[in-house]
Amino acid sequence: MSVPLSGTSALWVLVLGSLLGLELIGKVPPTLHTPLMSGANAISGITLLAALALIGEAPTPALKLIGAVALGFALFNVVGGFLVTDRMLAMFRRREAN
Amino acid sequence: MVELSIELGSVLLLAFGLKGLAKIRTARTANGLAALAIGLAVVGLLLQQGLGGWPWMLLGLAVGGGLGAVLALRVAMTSMPETVALFNGCGGMSSLLVAIGAVQLPTPLNLVGQVSVLVSVLVGAITFSGSLVAMGKLQEWLGTPGWTLRPQRHAVNILLAVACLVCCVLVLKGMAVALIPLTVLSLLLGVGLTLPVGGADMPVVISLLNSYSGVAAAAAGFVVGSELLIVAGAMVGAAGLILTQVMCTAMNRSLTSVLFGGALGAGSSDAGDGAGGREEYTNVTSCSPEECALTLEAAERVIFVPGYGLAVAQAQHSLKELARLLEQHGIEVRYAIHPVAGRMPGHMNVLLAEADVPYDQLVEMDDINPDFPRTDVVIVLGANDVVNPRAKSDPASPLYGMPVLEVDQARTVFVVKRSLGSGYAGIRNDLFELPQTSMVFGDAKQVLQSLLQELRSIGVGKVAVGSGSAR
Numbered sequence: 001m002s003v004p005l006s007g008t009s010a011l012w013v014l015v016l017g018s019l020l021g022l023e024l025i026g027k028v029p030p031t032l033h034t035p036l037m038s039g040a041n042a043i044s045g046i047t048l049l050a051a052l053a054l055i056g057e058a059p060t061p062a063l064k065l066i067g068a069v070a071l072g073f074a075l076f077n078v079v080g081g082f083l084v085t086d087r088m089l090a091m092f093r094r095r096e097a098n
Numbered sequence: 099m100v101e102l103s104i105e106l107g108s109v110l111l112l113a114f115g116l117k118g119l120a121k122i123r124t125a126r127t128a129n130g131l132a133a134l135a136i137g138l139a140v141v142g143l144l145l146q147q148g149l150g151g152w153p154w155m156l157l158g159l160a161v162g163g164g165l166g167a168v169l170a171l172r173v174a175m176t177s178m179p180e181t182v183a184l185f186n187g188c189g190g191m192s193s194l195l196v197a198i199g200a201v202q203l204p205t206p207l208n209l210v211g212q213v214s215v216l217v218s219v220l221v222g223a224i225t226f227s228g229s230l231v232a233m234g235k236l237q238e239w240l241g242t243p244g245w246t247l248r249p250q251r252h253a254v255n256i257l258l259a260v261a262c263l264v265c266c267v268l269v270l271k272g273m274a275v276a277l278i279p280l281t282v283l284s285l286l287l288g289v290g291l292t293l294p295v296g297g298a299d300m301p302v303v304i305s306l307l308n309s310y311s312g313v314a315a316a317a318a319g320f321v322v323g324s325e326l327l328i329v330a331g332a333m334v335g336a337a338g339l340i341l342t343q344v345m346c347t348a349m350n351r352s353l354t355s356v357l358f359g360g361a362l363g364a365g366s367s368d369a370g371d372g373a374g375g376r377e378e379y380t381n382v383t384s385c386s387p388e389e390c391a392l393t394l395e396a397a398e399r400v401i402f403v404p405g406y407g408l409a410v411a412q413a414q415h416s417l418k419e420l421a422r423l424l425e426q427h428g429i430e431v432r433y434a435i436h437p438v439a440g441r442m443p444g445h446m447n448v449l450l451a452e453a454d455v456p457y458d459q460l461v462e463m464d465d466i467n468p469d470f471p472r473t474d475v476v477i478v479l480g481a482n483d484v485v486n487p488r489a490k491s492d493p494a495s496p497l498y499g500m501p502v503l504e505v506d507q508a509r510t511v512f513v514v515k516r517s518l519g520s521g522y523a524g525i526r527n528d529l530f531e532l533p534q535t536s537m538v539f540g541d542a543k544q545v546l547q548s549l550l551q552e553l554r555s556i557g558v559g560k561v562a563v564g565s566g567s568a569r
Contacts, residue, residue, distance in 0.1 A: 010210065010320055010328060017316070017329035021336025024117045028344055030462070032125060033443035037301075037341060038182045039119045039129050041308045043112060044334040045189045046136055046327060047315040049143050050196040051158065053322040054203075055151040063199055064154045070195035071158030077189040080166030082133040084173065084181060089126040091451035 042081025190225025407480015
């Protein structure tokens with residue numbers, strides 16, 4: 001947050017990131033649709049970085065509170081998402097071992 | 099320098115994590131890598147900005163992280179789709195709040211920042227309310243109200259969208275107050291877009307909303323000036339789109355028909371759910387678990403077709419027990435898994451894995467369809483639309499073209515079902531009226547338990563043990 005991005009370089013980042021995302025997921029076996037969706041969903045909770053930045057910059061307690069609530073929502077998504085994905089995938093592993 | 103390398107490492111880990119999640123063997127490690135990446139990113143950010151405001155951070159961590167962990171560890175595997183929807187909605191809410199907070203910071207935003215705030219609010223709000231509606235529909239707290247299926251709903255949604263755009267323009271002209279109506283209108287738009295979608299299509303919508311929450315995160319990245327957040331958000335947004343497309347293909351639906359076509363078979367289903375006689379089946383034969391057990395005992399090849407009803411009844415463990423008993427009797431047992439069995443693609447695999455069903459007995463649709471004609475007994479447990487022969491024969495049916503399990507080819511079919519109510523998509527099932535089909539009415543778990551009892555009472559288990567020791 002300390003260094004403001006120039007608009008164009010941020011757009012480059014956006015475009016290249018999208019292309020990367022398109023390439024990363026190719027053929028997905030149906031078995032994994034649910035866990036993959038759940039895992040990708042957990043990653044999207046990375047917006048918690050923005051919430052942390054907001055708390056850091058906020059001059060008033062009210063604004064810090066908004067940041068804290070935003071952080072709470074994001075962490076709910078991240079922590080819950082990764083744990084639940086792991087629970088699902090742990091079952092697949094056990095089955096493979098059989 | 100340290101912060102930069104941490105950020106780059108985090109992006110790399112995220113990319114590998116996302117890639118690994120798409121393969122069975124690497125998926126669990128990949129999930130851990132992605133989680134590690136987010137942890138790293140947090141460390142990097144805190145190194146950069148310091149620990150100012152740490153009590154607030156701890157508060158968010160304790161409440162949000164705590165609730166998330168509790169829910170994730172407690173929730174039943176059957177309610178996975180709605181859980182993902184809930185998590186996803188909260189991610190959207192977070193982006194929305196960050197954007198609203200960022201506007202009130204003393205440092206003024208440039209044009210890119212302002213546009214990003216708008217995107218973040220709009221997409222974040224749609225993700226939040228849309229995901230909650232999706233969750234409500236999957237939990238069956240919400241139905242599909244009749245008025246949402248009229249063509250006018252498009253007009254309402256377009257009106258809402260236009261109003262949102264007007265608010266956006268006002269904000270850009272300096273009226274920050276317009277963010278409030280923008281938030282409200284976007285929330286309504288999320289509801290308006292999701293409410294008409296039928297329950298059977300909901301997983302696709304959740305996947306799409308998942309993609310949206312990535313977009314919202316990327317927008318929040320622009321707002322606070324974090325490249326890492328932009329990359330990660332864009333990656334998830336794009337990957338979510340691909341996954342949505344893959345899921346649509348598996349269900350033989352196009353994304354536009356899912357989003358704008360309304361609920362499948364909506365015309366016949368707005369009368370309400372549950373009542374048995376509504377569909378007016380005429381030629382249905384029903385039978386008791388005893389008769390079913392006798393037929394099973396004489397069979398050589400048996401295929402189970404599990405559906406969501408099995409999961410709701412928590413009957414996967416009884417099913418496994420029955421399968422083991424039949425195998426001891428020398429009967430070949432397999433499970434036919436439709437790609438969208440359960441309520442989300444791959445959901446049934448997760449549920450059966452939970453009951454320790456061996457992987458090699460789960461056979462995917464394309465591999466098992468040719469085997470139905472030489473199968474003696476098929477038992478359909480709480481599945482409906484995925485075994486409807488009309489999907490092949492009736493071009494007028496909303497299911498037409500969806501690949502189905504061809505159980506009507508088998509010699510005998512038992513359908514275990516609570517009542518003759520229509521399927522999730524609300525469509526009549528011709529399978530129930532075929533001469534080789536018998537309905538076994540009852541809760542899947544109770545039926546399986548009485549089947550087990552009957553089989554044991556005619557000595558199925560004992561015979562196998564006896565002959566086993568004789569060998």
